[in-house]
Amino acid sequence: MNLVAQHFLSVLIWLPILGGLMLLVVGDDRDARSSRAGMMRVGALVVTLATFVLSTALFTNFDNAATGMQFVERTPWIQALNAYYYLGIDGISAPLILLTTFITPLVIISSWDSIKARPAQYFAAFLILEGLMIGVFAALDGLLFYVFWEAMMVPMFLIIGIWGGERRVYATIKFFLYTFLGSVLMLVAFIYLYGETGSFDLLGFMNAPLTLTAQKMIFIAFLAAFAVKVPMWPVHTWLPDAHVEAPTGGSVILAAIMLKMGGYGFIRLSLPIVPDGSAYFADFVIVLSLIAVVYIGFVALMQKDMKKLIAYSSIAHMGFVTLGFFLVWSIAADTGAGLGMTGGMVQMISHGLISGAMFLCVGVLYDRVHSRQIGDYGGVANTMPIFAAFMVLFSMANAGLPGTSGFVGEFMVIIASFKANFWYAFLAASTLILGAAYTLWMVKRVLYGEVANDKVAELEDLNMREFVVLAVLAISVLLLGLWPAPLVDMMNTSIEQLIQQVGQSKL
Amino acid sequence: MIGIFDHLPFWFVAAPEIILLGLICTVLIADLFIDDEHRNITFWLSIGTLLITLYVIFVTGGGRQVVFDGAYVSDPLSHVLKMAAVGFVAIAFIYARDYLRMNDLHKGEYYVLGLLGLLGMMIMMSANSMLTMYLGLETLALSQYALVAIDRKNSNAAESAMKYFVLGAIASGALLYGISWIYGVTGALEFPEIAASIAANPDINGLPLWFGLAFLIVGIAFKFGAVPFHMWLPDVYEGARSPVTLYIASAPKLAALALTLRILVDGLGELHEVWADMIMVLAVLSLLVGNVVAIAQTNIKRMLGYSTIAHVGFILLAVFCGTGKGYAAALFYTLTYVVATAGAFGIIIVLCRRGYEAENLSDFKGLNARSPWFAVLMMFMMLSLTGIPPFIGFFGKLNVIDAVLSSGYAGLAVLMVLASVVGAYYYLRVIWYMYFEATEDKAVLQASTDTRVVLSLNGIAVLALGIVPGWLWTLCVDVLNP
Numbered sequence: 001m002n003l004v005a006q007h008f009l010s011v012l013i014w015l016p017i018l019g020g021l022m023l024l025v026v027g028d029d030r031d032a033r034s035s036r037a038g039m040m041r042v043g044a045l046v047v048t049l050a051t052f053v054l055s056t057a058l059f060t061n062f063d064n065a066a067t068g069m070q071f072v073e074r075t076p077w078i079q080a081l082n083a084y085y086y087l088g089i090d091g092i093s094a095p096l097i098l099l100t101t102f103i104t105p106l107v108i109i110s111s112w113d114s115i116k117a118r119p120a121q122y123f124a125a126f127l128i129l130e131g132l133m134i135g136v137f138a139a140l141d142g143l144l145f146y147v148f149w150e151a152m153m154v155p156m157f158l159i160i161g162i163w164g165g166e167r168r169v170y171a172t173i174k175f176f177l178y179t180f181l182g183s184v185l186m187l188v189a190f191i192y193l194y195g196e197t198g199s200f201d202l203l204g205f206m207n208a209p210l211t212l213t214a215q216k217m218i219f220i221a222f223l224a225a226f227a228v229k230v231p232m233w234p235v236h237t238w239l240p241d242a243h244v245e246a247p248t249g250g251s252v253i254l255a256a257i258m259l260k261m262g263g264y265g266f267i268r269l270s271l272p273i274v275p276d277g278s279a280y281f282a283d284f285v286i287v288l289s290l291i292a293v294v295y296i297g298f299v300a301l302m303q304k305d306m307k308k309l310i311a312y313s314s315i316a317h318m319g320f321v322t323l324g325f326f327l328v329w330s331i332a333a334d335t336g337a338g339l340g341m342t343g344g345m346v347q348m349i350s351h352g353l354i355s356g357a358m359f360l361c362v363g364v365l366y367d368r369v370h371s372r373q374i375g376d377y378g379g380v381a382n383t384m385p386i387f388a389a390f391m392v393l394f395s396m397a398n399a400g401l402p403g404t405s406g407f408v409g410e411f412m413v414i415i416a417s418f419k420a421n422f423w424y425a426f427l428a429a430s431t432l433i434l435g436a437a438y439t440l441w442m443v444k445r446v447l448y449g450e451v452a453n454d455k456v457a458e459l460e461d462l463n464m465r466e467f468v469v470l471a472v473l474a475i476s477v478l479l480l481g482l483w484p485a486p487l488v489d490m491m492n493t494s495i496e497q498l499i500q501q502v503g504q505s506k507l
Numbered sequence: 508m509i510g511i512f513d514h515l516p517f518w519f520v521a522a523p524e525i526i527l528l529g530l531i532c533t534v535l536i537a538d539l540f541i542d543d544e545h546r547n548i549t550f551w552l553s554i555g556t557l558l559i560t561l562y563v564i565f566v567t568g569g570g571r572q573v574v575f576d577g578a579y580v581s582d583p584l585s586h587v588l589k590m591a592a593v594g595f596v597a598i599a600f601i602y603a604r605d606y607l608r609m610n611d612l613h614k615g616e617y618y619v620l621g622l623l624g625l626l627g628m629m630i631m632m633s634a635n636s637m638l639t640m641y642l643g644l645e646t647l648a649l650s651q652y653a654l655v656a657i658d659r660k661n662s663n664a665a666e667s668a669m670k671y672f673v674l675g676a677i678a679s680g681a682l683l684y685g686i687s688w689i690y691g692v693t694g695a696l697e698f699p700e701i702a703a704s705i706a707a708n709p710d711i712n713g714l715p716l717w718f719g720l721a722f723l724i725v726g727i728a729f730k731f732g733a734v735p736f737h738m739w740l741p742d743v744y745e746g747a748r749s750p751v752t753l754y755i756a757s758a759p760k761l762a763a764l765a766l767t768l769r770i771l772v773d774g775l776g777e778l779h780e781v782w783a784d785m786i787m788v789l790a791v792l793s794l795l796v797g798n799v800v801a802i803a804q805t806n807i808k809r810m811l812g813y814s815t816i817a818h819v820g821f822i823l824l825a826v827f828c829g830t831g832k833g834y835a836a837a838l839f840y841t842l843t844y845v846v847a848t849a850g851a852f853g854i855i856i857v858l859c860r861r862g863y864e865a866e867n868l869s870d871f872k873g874l875n876a877r878s879p880w881f882a883v884l885m886m887f888m889m890l891s892l893t894g895i896p897p898f899i900g901f902f903g904k905l906n907v908i909d910a911v912l913s914s915g916y917a918g919l920a921v922l923m924v925l926a927s928v929v930g931a932y933y934y935l936r937v938i939w940y941m942y943f944e945a946t947e948d949k950a951v952l953q954a955s956t957d958t959r960v961v962l963s964l965n966g967i968a969v970l971a972l973g974i975v976p977g978w979l980w981t982l983c984v985d986v987l988n989p
Binding site for chain 2: 079080121146150153158161169172177185
């Protein structure tokens with residue numbers, strides 16, 4: 001056990017990856033309905049659950065009061081480049097790792113029956129993806145971070161491309177090229193910083209003195225990588241395509257975790273490494289965020305496809321995250337600059353749960369009717385009352401109803417933006433109306449009214465498996481909404497530390 | 508190591524080439540007495556020849572020794588390049604055998620010409636004078652012309668052989684013309700003496716010397732296939748039979764790198780400022796033209812041809828830096844690029860069947876359903892060529908970008924990464940065909956055990972080297988910065 005304790009993060013990263021490789025080695029047989037397919041999903045579930053159970057130790061053993069990194073591992077990796085296998089987490093990355101390990105088993109369960117073609121490769125892709133995503137959140141070495149960051153795109157590329165909808169190839173190539181384009185510029189920035197500091201240590205990057213010009217260039221490179229990932233308007237167009245074409249599990253991972261990488265990148269890299277560059281561009285990012293909140297909210301209102309609607313609502317909600325992070329320069333430090341940042345972080349976790357749940361709800365309908373069009377539904381509540389109850393709850397959370405997790409983050413960010421500028425707050429608060437409009441209007445058209453057609457009339461309500469997944473998510477959404485204190489406590493120290501770092505000019 | 512050979516004659520330094528030549532003659536004569544059914548013996552004799560050569564290279568290495576009145580040098584660079592070249596030729600032979608047998612091309616000539624080409628490469632790698640370099644280059648080039656034409660009934664192959672020969676002859680002429688100018692100005696043929704002569708008389712660093720240099724660069728660019736001297740490359744890649752393309756695409760790139768480093772660095776290092784600009788223009792053009800034109804290709808061999816041109820852009824940009832780091836990055840990039848390319852052509856060869864040349868991208872459709880393992884291997888090669896970590900190709904790009912950035916060319920670094928994004932599209936297209944498209948053809952790919960094992964090792968190496976790339980990078984740095 002001591003060995004596990006010393007390499008805790010490594011275990012979390014490599015356990016799912018090795019599990020995935022095992023599934024690949026066993027492989028698919030020709031008949032997907034055979035016992036081997038069953039073995040695959042049970043194996044995948046066991047591995048992801050084990051990872052989740054292990055990761056709860058992060059929560060219990062995490063020291064909320066400690067500054068700096070915890071669970072640190074550091075061994076030389078490429079000595080010639082002074083790159084280390086350097087892992088560690090703080091209050092910012094720990095909740096995101098927990099989110100990852102929490103969502104992945106749910107995704108595995110939700111894909112139980114719906115994947116007919118090559119189940120071994122499907123589940124293996126998700127397991128490998130999980131390990132790589134945890135790696136992104138845990139890496140403290142720039143090169144290692146970049147390796148996980150890029151490698152992560154390959155399984156997602158395959159998931160959308162192999163198991164996706166009709167226009168899957170277009171969607172997945174677009175997804176890959178967009179994110180790749182952003183990432184390579186980040187790589188150039190990393191190599192530049194390596195040239196300046198002599199190592200790839202992210203914490204070393206944070207202490208490196210940099211000129212304002214260098215900081216601006218690095219910020220732009222980082223922005224290219226993270227804005228695409230978040231995604232921010234106007235580089236968001238890959239997301240609706242990817243979401244619509246991805247299989248349900250892929251959409252869930254994409255919305256719940258992969259988008260968070262962009263937010264994580266801003267808070268882990270942009271803000272502390274180039275504080276002056278970030279300050280210089282803060283208003284620009286805030287404007288983009290507000291455009292995402294307002295304009296994309298209107299776009300969401302117009303959608304006829306449920307997945308597209310949720311995809312656009314994700315972009316709008318992620319706008320809150322970037323807004324919260326970049327408000328810090330508009331607010332004096334002593335009057336609660338941390339509020340925006342904490343709000344952004346809470347919003348990331350909450351959006352992970354809610355958007356994941358929303359995509360799962362659409363998946364439940366899609367498995368039965370094979371349509372994502374809002375027009376093909378109506379009166380679903382009559383035939384699927386339990387499902388309807390869940391979907392209403394998640395929609396309310398998506399709209400930011402108090403008592404659900406969706407409210408907490410948005411509220412904090414809106415309060416923070418009031419301190420900064422009335423108009424920021426005014427525009428940001430419009431999401432309360434817009435979000436309610438597009439989500440509830442969809443709920444009305446899909447769930448209520450007369451039973452629209454024969455297919456809806458024949459719908460069966462949730463089975464046990466779907467019920468468990470949605471119930472778990474519902475409980476966590478409510479729990480986080482009513483009692484967010486444990487989450488906020490976990491990241492408090494790290495965020496205070498970050499605000500200090502951000503406040504110190506590097507010039 | 509060298510201690511035990513101290514009492515040997517001076518020419519023993521060149522033992523790898525001498526012994527290889529002797530063994531080639533043996534294989535050539537032995538092959539006369541072997542009929543088609545037992546052609547495997549020639550194959551194994553060739554593999555044996557390669558193993559012996561590898562051993563001899565290994566024991567003769569160590570330090571820098573110049574023999575034959577300064578015509579021949581044995582140094583760590585030649586040592587590493589030769590070992591790699593022998594390895595890649597062996598890989599080419601192993602991948603090629605099944606194909607040659609299936610297509611009634613299993614004659615001794617492929618192996619003998621391949622070995623002769625290797626001899627030429629090794630002479631180039633050890634060349635310490637312009638003339639030795641030229642001799643090696645011609646030995647290599649003539650073997651390649653003949654190899655391309657090996658299937659004489661195939662009009663495409665004959666056409667590309669002719670094209671290759673004519674253009675190659677012009678390039679050799681340009682190179683020789685450049686050599687004569689350099690000789691005329693500096694009065695020396697050996698690289699160190701050329702360098703010394705320029706250092707001693709700064710006055711000669713003028714137009715006549717630069718004029719000769721320009722022709723040398725034309726020759727180098729042609730051998731590498733850099734734009735605008737790339738015209739032969741896609742045609743030859745497409746026209747030659749796949750095992751020949753594999754041969755041309757792998758080890759000779761190392762020889763081309765040796766040609767570049769020996770002439771531009773050992774010989775004309777003083778003129779860095781003059782040749783850097785020329786190399787940069789060639790490199791940037793290669794990067795852009797190669798990547799953009801590759802997108803339009805439907806023939807995978809042609810596509811890989813254009814992608815080679817793009818990779819040459821990377822290699823030349825590393826040389827352009829003119830720093831030890833840059834040269835090491837060029838060596839590292841070339842080695843890692845060749846590993847992935849050899850594997851990619853290996854898969855293409857396995858995909859071919861009797862009388863059926865798999866050379867279109869659409870032949871990869873549904874490979875995942877037919878043979879998942881080969882599909883995974885091909886995916887590894889493609890991801891490595893794209894530069895996605897953790898595959899080794901990523902570290903090649905990383906080192907080149909690092910070299911370019913530390914020489915202060917941020918704009919070039921950005922251009923390079925943007926070009927790789929363009930390049931990603933056509934590599935992804937191969938993965939797309941393999942994984943996202945269905946096919947009628949359910950036949951499982953057939954390959955002999957040794958091909959299967961070597962190909963698997965090749966694919967795993969692309970990944971494993973990417974996970975532990977440190978030793979290879981250290982090796983490259985040590986070799987070029989003694």
